[in-house]
Amino acid sequence: MAAPKKPPLPVILMANDLIDGEVVFRTATGWSSEPREALIAGNAQAADALEAEGIAEMSRNKVVDAYLVDVVLGENGPQPRHFRERLRTLGPSIRPDLGKQAQSVIEPRGVPHVSL
């Protein structure tokens, strides 16, 4: 099987915490549930290093399903380009009271509600 295509830069590393399943972001020192604390890899070398850390952390049984996610950088920190990953940084769009968006520091953004 061909190696999966690398996402465009810059990237962050996202995963789910093993014990509680929460979406977590790789930081300079460990894992955080806050996307704004994510370590940003802006070049191929840094991205490879981040990816390698993800694999190592999975084998250390800290997280599951770690993979690189391409982001745009804004004033609130990195924001995934793809709507699926953006939803993972927020929570269900239909329940603003749940998920990361429900915690005070993160404003729901980027994935508009379907308002008709």
Place this chain on the structure above:
Amino acid sequence: MYRYDEFDSRFVRERVREFRAQVERRLDGSLTEDEFKPLRLQNGLYLQLHAYMLRIAIPYGTLSSRQLRQLALIADRYDRGYGHFTTRQNLQFNWPKLKDVPDILDLLADVEMHAIQTSGNCIRNVTADHFAGVAADEVEDPRPTAELIRQWSSLHPEFSFLPRKFKIAVTGAEHDRAAIKAHDIGLRILRRPGTGEIGYEVIVGGGLGRTPMIGKVVREFLPRADLLSFLEAIMRVYNLEGRRDNKFKARVKILVHEIGAEEFRRRVEQEFAALDGPSVNADPEEVKRIAAYFAPPPYEELPERSVKLSIAKAAHRDFARFVETNVFAHRVPGYAAVTISLKPIGGVPGDATSEQMRIIAELAERYSFGEIRVTYMQNLVLPHVRNDELFALWEALDAAELATANASLVTDIISCPGLDYCSLATARSIPIAQSLSRRFADGARQREIGPLGIKISGCINACGHHHIGNIGILGLEKNGAEYYQLTLGGDATENAALGERLGPGLAAEEVPDAVEKIVNVYLQERSVGEEFIATYRRLGIAPFRQAFEKGVEGDQHAAH
């Protein structure tokens, strides 16, 4: 209701203990995710977009008040105070922590429930008509059959590693309320013409997903006693010849399609003839024992008509409308089955809060012999309510905002969780359901439109049954954005049909207008008393497509 015997209890407890040890070994690092994943899936535990998700089996959609209360307790103690009823009569919790799941499973075992075989390539939870034992058009209650299949298929060593998942549905009625033709195996209990003997019509190879198929009849009449050996013959043919080389071609529907229904039938009959029937089939005494658990509750002898009900209907317009849409005729005089819609206007289809669960459990105890049913339409049913007490029940439901009078109407929308929760989804589906629900919120207009099933899936796997929706909506992704394809003419009943694609995909905000145009064509063209699906069958897709394309073109002009 079925009660666990000593064997059932021990089996479920042992399974919880086993999973508890597996979770411990996962958490201490002795098991890798690759090793653990199949084990957690066998216990209904998925990893979704935001968290783990636990899918709990509700066999044939029958729940007791005690069980529903326990689900409410789990929702409060270990989840976020709500649960989601699915199109396979299951319940999903969206936020459990891995470390808590063994405790949740123990709480489930306390009330004779589990999450076994709600995932993985095995025979899944067996579903049935939600009006089982209630409907006047029923030959026989399908639940004893479903329970027998549940016992036979639970941890069946030969069928625990099938090419792919396997879903069985059973109905005992003329009118199919269990979508049996969209299942791997659909069983319909019927009387043999001439003799009146009770047996099964056996349908195989239905299914939705990326290659939707309507099931084919492989046996017009199967004597009741031969059920398990015939099922075993089907499973053997599938297990041996179903494709394991390609996940997307591994369901039995593909095998039936590729070799043809006739050849499939021939192979099943050959296998069936070679099987030692008596060693496989259930002991008639055991069948009787199971059936006894589903004996009707102690109904009272009541008059057919309820004066109290007539008076209440005359005095309360909203109640009269609720009766019109959400009350189903019961085979026993003086009783009715009541659909509790989990589709409030603008709500999340199938979601119920722990508070609502407790209220419904309480009302079931007061008015329905402590029994609740889960429908594949993602609603709940109180199956045995006295006509005299319908008004009191409605008042209590209304106070809890559970009296939405829309069963089978245009706002009774089936929707999978979609990309708001599901890691397989390509687009969100719940917000589409909500926007359509708001668009058609007006009750008078809904009643004018009449029965019309909208079904929405957030990916081609079709958990939201879009192929068999009168109007089906499929959420996909193109160039990094969500878009939606509409199909028309799908039907989940005994006249099962797959919908036909209407035209190019739409952005989310265009969907309500498009659906409204379809509805308007129907309202213009229908004959007196003709339901949407009948009008569609009479006219074909052309007039609908014309209106749809006009809309799409108009929008494009406006955009340029």
